[in-house]
Amino acid sequence: MNKIFLATSLALLMGLSSGFSQATEVFSEEDLAAVAQLRERGLQGSGGFDVVEELTTLVGARLAGSPEDAKAVAWAQAYLTEAGFDRVWLEPVTFPTWHRNKEEAKITSPIEREMVTLALGFSPPTPAGGVEAQVVMLDDYDALEAVDASVVEGKIIFIRNRMERARDGSGYGPAVRARSLGARIAAQKGAVAYVIRSIGTSTNRFAHTGAQRFDVGVRSLPAVAISNPDADQLERVMALGEPVSLHIEVDAEFVEAYTSHNVIAEITGAKYPDEVVAIGAHLDSWDVGTGALDDGAGIGIVTEAGRLIKALDQRPDRSIHIIHFAAEEIGLWGGRAWAEKNKDRMNLIQVGAESDFGAGPIYSMRAKVSEEAKPVIRAIHEQLSPLGIAFDGWGAYGGPDFRPAAAYGLAAIDLRQDGRNYFDYHHTENDTLDKIDPQHMVQNATAYAILAWLSAQSPVKFGSGPDLIEE
Ligand SMILES: [Zn+2]
Structure with missing residues (x-):
């Protein structure tokens, strides 16, 4: 039996659709060895709980346009710099508050x-x-x-x-x-x-x-x-x-107008430094509670994902950006500014994915990409499924801060979290650190690390640009 036949029978046995692609057909051995490392280290790591703990302790609630907002931006810049990313910078975002x-x-x-x-x-x-x-x-x-x-x-x-x-x-x-x-x-x-x-x-x-x-x-x-x-x-x-x-x-x-900042950290790509895999969360919160679930958890998850990739021996082919968005809660202002800034280079953005649904476990993945990229997405999903993540079809918007970029055809992936309890705490005094289960953050951060890594190593672009603009 040859290898392809084996793979096909295995796929049939597992009840997977005929569009199934094996990761070994899409990614190199080295890339998949790195995935194994990300999974192992991710599952042994903090999941970014230490990050949200520090943010909610030192800054607490951080309404966009408040003095705590400025404090959060300064914290994020210092934190990401200290974490050793290749580049950390601020992009201004102006909004009414x-x-x-x-x-x-x-x-x-x-x-x-x-x-x-x-x-x-x-x-x-x-x-x-x-x-x-x-x-x-x-x-x-x-x-x-x-x-x-x-x-x-x-x-x-x-x-x-x-x-x-x-x-x-x-x-x-x-x-x-x-x-x-x-x-x-x-x-x-x-x-x-x-x-x-x-x-x-x-x-x-x-x-x-x-x-x-x-x-x-x-x-x-x-x-x-x-x-x-x-x-x-x-x-x-x-x-x-x-x-x-x-x-x-x-x-x-x-x-009338306050200027805050998106804070962006980069792992510079080795082959295509201008092409960007963007993972993000929003740094602002409501002014009650400490913004632990919304969206301190997301900040922890994507920051940890970046740290895990940074710690690999191998550099990603494409650049990876970890974005701490400004002013999501009061009108997606950070996401709008990012979309405007990138609208003429959307074809260079491989994909956008934001973590902004608390700290529940991820149960499924869905994607909006070109036809050509679909086998790659299947192969990425294969690497995520050991984390308990199902495949959930085509069509995604990447989370609230990537939604404005949908107008310019951003390819997007949603890692969908169990939100059954999220709205018990959402935007309340009760959104505090104790509501987070660190083990769930570990699963989330590991998934984002694998997703960002393989998106950066993909043999094809995911198709951002005019072709992905929806009517
Ligand atoms: Zn949020």
Whole structure:
């Protein structure tokens, strides 16, 4: 039996599709020996837990545009330099930002009750002393769009939609519209304040903050999220059938333009230094908790992946960039700046992959690449499958900070993490280091190291450029 026949029968035995390519047909022995080393050292390593521990301890929460943001950038630059990467540099990112001073929400009638709340990003302040009005409860964002202005004029709107728990986080998208777009619709309809049930799955009594879409000149309303138990309570009070009034107070300030930085570390490629495999995470966080899961974990994972590759005897063929993105939370500003900077050289970006879904284990991989690169992706997946990672098809966007580059045809890979518990902590005071299982980070960092390494060694380009632009 020849080798190809053996490989084919093995593939059939394993129930793999006919598009299967064996890694030994695609990559050299040396490249695969390096994978074995990455796997062994990765699984014995820290997974980058030491990185997120240091970031969350020394800096803590780091809202884009805050003094802690500048501290985080300085930390990242020093950390990556100290780690011995070939080059570390900063790229400026300018964006509008916002900070909270205080917020309050309470039921004032027919009973009196304080609710746990957080203002939503870019919420304007209320007049001093707050606003008080009768509340109108609506099911979800669609109900808000449909409601007649006469029903909500002069009222406080409360959106009660619940986010569903799911491994892939698919409950987030439908629920989050109420947060990102609702207040401006409420403003158009003449309401005086906007309240949502937290976009999150926790039953604990803290609120989940998050961004609202912000456009200069578009009128919005003071907007807050209340904790999920408080939302339950408010619904029960409303079910009593009497008019219910709320008092909402927000004090917050808007900053027109702040300049932060993407921090980039490079392992310079030996053969094609201008071609780049980009792995990243975002350095900023919300201003509550310590941003451990979102996205300190990602920062740890990709930094450790870079360290593992750096420690190999062999240099990658292509350059590998470890990117700590700026200002993701308040509008993907770091990702937008990176896309703009690279749009005319997209064909030189082999692939983008961001870790930004907490610290759960990776369960599957999917990719958006050219037809020609698909066998290479199959071969890379073969090297990831011992880590418990399934192949999940064609189509990926590489994570939020690589999404803006999709407009220029960036080839992308998603390593999808189990996010079942992620939205229990997302954007809350409870996003702290103890929520991270270091063993899961080890699996993540090892996977990113193998992915970045083999992407850099691929015999073909993954096809970034006009051909991968989606309609
Ligand atoms: Zn994030």
